[in-house]
Amino acid sequence: MSASETLALPPAAASAPARRRARLAGVSGEFWRYLAASVVALGVDFGLLWWLTERAGLHYLSSAAISYSTGCLLHYVISVTLVFRQRRLASGWAEFASFFAIGLVGLAANQLVLKAAVDLLGVGYLLGKIAATGASFVLTFLARRAMLFTAGGVQA
16 A cells, blocks of 8 residues: 555545535526626616606506516526526425515515615615615525525425
């Protein structure tokens, strides 16, 4: 037996750090793909928010609810096709309902931050939307990743 063979770690011990690195790389890749999907959905959200408020004459909070929900639907389609590789739920309808339910929590955060920014701080609704977006982005990514797109279900 050579000296290198006697000092080698057992396969399970040697692969544990590699498994952690691979898992971290997977989460990091998902995060960046989720961010890109969010940018696309956010573009739709912002554009529709502006159009509904300025052109259609809706109140900014009504416009925000409609535009956020539209962006959420687009985000779901992108997320299940391009972002997440692991799926916890086998049923597409259950997954969509859960995704949208988490989106409703994000919508609540979005509406609260937007209302506070506009009504309490006196900033414009589009500027307030930027702060609201940050709050809802972090909240929904963490919730969706933990509840929907982790190992333990089906492979995408």
